[in-house]
Amino acid sequence: MAIDFTLSDAQRELQAGARAFAENVLRGVHDVISKHPKHEDRFYSTKPFYKEMANAGFVKALIPAEFGGAPMSTLEFAIAAEELASVDVNVASTLLATALGLEPIVRFGSEEQKQRFLPDFVRNGGELLAALASTEVTGGANYDSEDPTAGTRTFAIREGDFWVINGAKHYTTNGTGWDGKGAHLFSVVCRTDPKLPPRESLAVIVVPGNAPGIKITGFIDTIGHRATVSPRVEFENVRVPFDNMIGVPGDGMKIVPKTFSWTAAIIGAACTGVMRTAFEYALNFAKTDKRSGPVPIIEYQNVGYMLADMKMRIEAARYMTWKACHYLDQTDRAGDELAIMVKVYCSELCVQVVYDAMRLVGVDSYSVDCPLSRLLQDALCFPLYDGGNMGVRRRQLHNMFKQPNYDSRAAAESRVPSE
Numbered sequence: 001m002a003i004d005f006t007l008s009d010a011q012r013e014l015q016a017g018a019r020a021f022a023e024n025v026l027r028g029v030h031d032v033i034s035k036h037p038k039h040e041d042r043f044y045s046t047k048p049f050y051k052e053m054a055n056a057g058f059v060k061a062l063i064p065a066e067f068g069g070a071p072m073s074t075l076e077f078a079i080a081a082e083e084l085a086s087v088d089v090n091v092a093s094t095l096l097a098t099a100l101g102l103e104p105i106v107r108f109g110s111e112e113q114k115q116r117f118l119p120d121f122v123r124n125g126g127e128l129l130a131a132l133a134s135t136e137v138t139g140g141a142n143y144d145s146e147d148p149t150a151g152t153r154t155f156a157i158r159e160g161d162f163w164v165i166n167g168a169k170h171y172t173t174n175g176t177g178w179d180g181k182g183a184h185l186f187s188v189v190c191r192t193d194p195k196l197p198p199r200e201s202l203a204v205i206v207v208p209g210n211a212p213g214i215k216i217t218g219f220i221d222t223i224g225h226r227a228t229v230s231p232r233v234e235f236e237n238v239r240v241p242f243d244n245m246i247g248v249p250g251d252g253m254k255i256v257p258k259t260f261s262w263t264a265a266i267i268g269a270a271c272t273g274v275m276r277t278a279f280e281y282a283l284n285f286a287k288t289d290k291r292s293g294p295v296p297i298i299e300y301q302n303v304g305y306m307l308a309d310m311k312m313r314i315e316a317a318r319y320m321t322w323k324a325c326h327y328l329d330q331t332d333r334a335g336d337e338l339a340i341m342v343k344v345y346c347s348e349l350c351v352q353v354v355y356d357a358m359r360l361v362g363v364d365s366y367s368v369d370c371p372l373s374r375l376l377q378d379a380l381c382f383p384l385y386d387g388g389n390m391g392v393r394r395r396q397l398h399n400m401f402k403q404p405n406y407d408s409r410a411a412a413e414s415r416v417p418s419e
């Protein structure tokens with residue numbers, strides 16, 4: 001049988017385990033973070049939850065077995081991610097940000113770099129955070145601009161056996177670490193020469209969080225993902241060894257988008273989890289609440305139709321996500337077209353579905369005490385982060401379609417796309 005969406009016994013076990021973890025552990029996040037008015041304190045208060053997530057194997061799941069990890073396939077990760085995000089997006093986002101920080105090393109690092117940077121996260125995964133510092137305070141969308149006077153403004157200039165890094169980033173999720181002093185490790189997107197275009201100068205350099213010159217200069221209080229921290233981080237004359245660069249100058253052009261491909265697929269699953277929770281809330285409300293009328297509102301046609309539309313979108317999102325993850329796994333991540341599409345499609349669908357759930361429930365959904373209002377605030381982030389859907393469409397999908405050898409059927413037919 002070529003196409004079969006039945007989960008294997010192992011996948012069902014993973015799903016049940018993640019569901020139980022979400023219910024037994026993550027269900028407590030909301031009460032804990034609600035006690036803290038300051039954004040950074042909300043984040044710090046999630047550390048015990050993150051540690052439990054690490055103990056449950058989710059950090060090791062990011063690391064190849066040769067370096068002590070216990071990797072999950074992308075599909076397995078997605079199955080678990082739907083469960084986690086259906087209960088809480090904050091701690092799951094902290095994990096996703098660690099994945100973003102480690103992914104350049106895991107996918108593109110040398111054996112020596114993997115050996116140097118990854119085992120810490122196996123030994124001490126609950127205590128340590130990684131971060132990807134890509135977005136510049138002046139904007140992230142044009143990081144790869146061909147014009148050398150524009151684009152990424154963080155520079156790493158070679159001085160003998162060192163790179164000296166200067167620049168200012170923001171939305172660097174996990175940038176504070178758990179103690180406010182910095183993540184354990186930053187993968188910093190930078191350029192090595194202000195006169196050279198990105199194809200010759202864009203690079204990713206691994207920077208230990210305790211390197212002198214790293215400063216957390218501000219916090220951004222966000223309307224959703226209330227306990228995920230994405231601060232402003234400055235790098236002032238930060239010196240790191242020459243061999244901390246992943247690949248060579250110019251390799252950033254492939255490392256950065258490929259790093260976002262994996263998270264793109266997983267975000268599809270997170271969106272499915274959030275939509276599912278919104279749907280279940282709306283369904284329960286419709287079946288049990290009469291709104292001073294004679295019958296529960298599910299008896300009205302418009303309510304039934306809305307529920308049908310919401311449910312169809314959720315099912316479509318889930319299976320497209322699974323296919324995108326499977327395609328990434330089958331092609332050693334070379335086939336990322338569907339992953340990128342899943343990020344865009346599911347995130348915009350998620351905003352729509354949560355909003356529809358609110359329309360269905362009506363005015364009570366607007367109260368801060370209603371879970372739907374929180375879900376909408378969380379959902380609004382999905383199209384905006386991880387490259388932003390406008391940018392993802394433009395830089396990735398549009399560019400892909402423009403290639404003379406673009407093969408529009410490769411994904412559907414599970415073939416590796418031509419480079």
Ligand SMILES: Cc1cc2nc3c(=O)[nH]c(=O)nc-3n(C[C@H](O)[C@H](O)[C@H](O)COP(=O)(O)OP(=O)(O)OC[C@H]3O[C@@H](n4cnc5c(N)ncnc54)[C@H](O)[C@@H]3O)c2cc1C
Pocket residue numbers: 097100131132133134135138139140141142170171172173174222225228230381384385386387388390391394
């Ligand atoms: C909660 C959260 C967590 C995040 N975590 C991280 C992280 O860990 N690391 C990290 O590096 N970043 C992170 N980000 C930033 C995120 O990835 C951004 O989505 C990304 O930097 C791009 O944002 P943008 O497209 O809005 O860029 P901006 O540069 O702010 O652009 C603003 C608008 O202008 C448009 N625009 C700009 N230039 C062009 C152009 N040439 N053509 C067409 N349109 C253009 C964009 O499409 C966009 O609509 C995070 C963001 C959030 C909200």
